[in-house]
């Protein structure tokens with residue numbers, strides 16, 4: 001369950017987001033749509049604990065994330081959230097495998113055989129098995145996006161947040177990735193930003209933004 005109340009956030013004087021109330025039930029699949037620059041990434045970054053609100057409450061999976069310390073927030077993100085960032089946020093000094101395993105290594109968790117099996121499965125499912133030892137700077141944008149998707153799914157988080165996860169993919173890979181996401185998020189809360197209105201009927205709900213904030 002995600003509950004936001006009386007949220008207020010701004011990037012200095014540049015852009016502000018105000019949101020009185022938003023609730024998303026556990027397991028719901030929600031699409032976020034609206035014109036470029038209206039605040040979709042900002043809102044999902046606030047929900048994920050990547051950004052902190054200036055005012056208001058954000059309650060995610062029973063955690064009042066606005067009250068957590070930096071250390072607690074980091075652990076909360078690692079344990080609960082899989083985030084496919086628009087810019088992928090891969091670490092250049094790690095190869096593909098190491099980037100995908102980050103949710104485990106950042107928590108100093110032992111990499112079990114089960115995790116390695118899931119890694120192999122995801123490498124194949126997103127179609128980058130042959131690039132698994134490459135560093136991100138040697139990958140295309142679409143390949144980086146697929147690494148980011150595998151990293152968001154590897155630890156089976158309770159919330160997956162995807163910011164235009166197929167934005168850099170050709171139609172065939174886009175369909176393949178959407179099928180994988182749909183298969184993997186069965187019991188997961190799934191929040192996805194998209195400009196592709198043809199996928200909206202797959203979601204339980206659509207949250208629409210305009211320049212003034214959420215409108216529906």
Ligand SMILES: Nc1ncnc2c1ncn2[C@@H]1O[C@H](COP(=O)(O)OP(=O)(O)OP(=O)(O)O)[C@@H](O)[C@H]1O
Nearest residue numbers: 011014015034035036037038039040041042043086
């Ligand atoms: N770090 C930042 N500092 C200052 N302004 C920012 C920052 N990040 C985003 N903005 C501004 O905040 C506004 C909302 O940005 P955001 O990325 O949330 O929009 P969006 O709806 O996700 O856009 P898009 O569909 O193009 O990805 C934009 O006007 C953007 O320029």
